[in-house]
Structures are given as structure tokens and as C-alpha cells.
Amino acid sequence: MLASDFLKKLGLLISFLLLVIGAHAQRSKSTSASKPLDCDEAMSQTELNRCAWERLERADRQLNTLYKRLIGQLPADSRALVVKAQRQWLLYRDAHCAYYDKTYEGGSMQPMVVALCKEATTLSRIRELQALLEEPH
Template sequence: MPLTTAALLPAGLFLIALALAAGGARAQETADCSDAVTQVEMTGCAEQDWQNADAELNIAYKAAMAKMQEIDGYLDDNLIGAAETLREAQRAWIPYRDKTCEAYGFLARGGSLESQLVYGCLADLTRQRTGELNDLTGGLGN
């Protein structure tokens, strides 16, 4: 079973994301994200951007995991562990990302900008991690 970030969201952040998604989904249906004006539109677009980044991350994770499994396949039994190491790293990274972004949201705590800040942070850190996973998949030849 693939390890997705949604499956590992802390319960509190998951509930916040779920509540925000209801309003954000409506904004995504009507908002032109190249010209978002209202806070609802900007938040919806920020959420959409994070969802797109998360989808890219999941593709990159699967590719990196396949590379690690390939590496494990040609190593001696006493040297294998690439796939498990990557899995553990991803499991450690997700709470780090989520708590970092939750902290970032405190810059506008209780205000209408809070969720936009959190989604923007989630998208940024997710894209950074996607780059790291793509580098890992590319191996030493990158």
C-alpha cells in the first residue's frame, strides 16, 4: 500500500484541512487562480496548489521507493534496507512538514489568512520534498 501524506496527517491538522476543504472546494469551482481576488478564492487556490503538489509528491515517492527496492534487490542480505529507510524518512518528514506549517499559520492565528498561509507552506515544503525524492530517484548521476 503506498504511503500517502493524507494517510499520515496528524488528527488535528487533518480535521482543519477537512473543514477548510469544504469552503475551498467551492472556491476552486469558481475561482480563476490566476486572478483570485477574495480571501475565499485565494485560500481555495492555495489549497488546490497544495493538493497538486501532494499529487506530485506521491508520484515522486513511488518512483523513489521503486529505486530503493531496486537497490535492495542487488545488495547482499546484510546490506539491504534502502526501501525501509526511505519509508521511515517519509514517515518522519510528514509530521515535520505539518507541524512546521501549523506553526507558520500562527502568524495569522484566528484570521482569514491563517489557512492560506498553512496551505502555502504545505505546498512549498511538499515541492521541496518532491525535489529531494526526484534527486534520490536520479541516483548519483544527477
């Protein structure tokens, strides 16, 4: 009888602890999600990964805006060439950065390193498209 009472009390204690831990985790998650991340102050690998992906997303938006502007200014035959080149460039970027993806596979730095590779390659492509915009059409 004593063992049965002990197990019931232990079960209640464990249930209570899981409830408290779950509530704390949920509160921490909602607090960190609502607070913007200052990438200049990023310290943890999770924060560094997130900042690298945010930088990639910014570069990607800039690239897409520039690409659309360029496409809108080109005659049809030139537009077809740039569209084909852009598709090939996307394949190149992904293949190039796959090396880093494989090299850092399973490591906590993997997302950051891949994002930094894609960002650098995207920034290079932005410079190329800006040069095309300056060419006479």
C-alpha cells in the same frame, strides 16, 4: 385586533423575505460551485485560500507519484529507510507549518498561509526525492 393583524402580516412578510433570500443564496451557491475558479484572477480571500489549497493538493499528488516511483525502484533495505524518512518528513512539515497556523489563527488568511507553507515544504521534498531517483540503486 389591529395589532394581531399587523403581527400576522409582518410574520408573512418576514417568511416571504427569508424564502426569497434563501432561494437567492442557493442559486448563487450552485452557480459559483459549477464555475471553475481562475486562480490568476482570484481576488477575495476565500478564492485565494481555495487556490492555495488547490496548489498544495497538486504538489501533494506530484510528491506521492514520485514517492511511489522511488519506492518501487529501491531494494528492501533502502526502501525501509526512505519510508522512515518520509514519515518523519510529514511530521516535520506539519510541525513547521503549525507555526503559521498559530500565528494567523482566527484570521481569514490562515488557510492560505498554512497551505503556502505546506506547498513550499512539499516542493522542496519533491526536489529531494527527484535527486534520490537520480542516484544509482
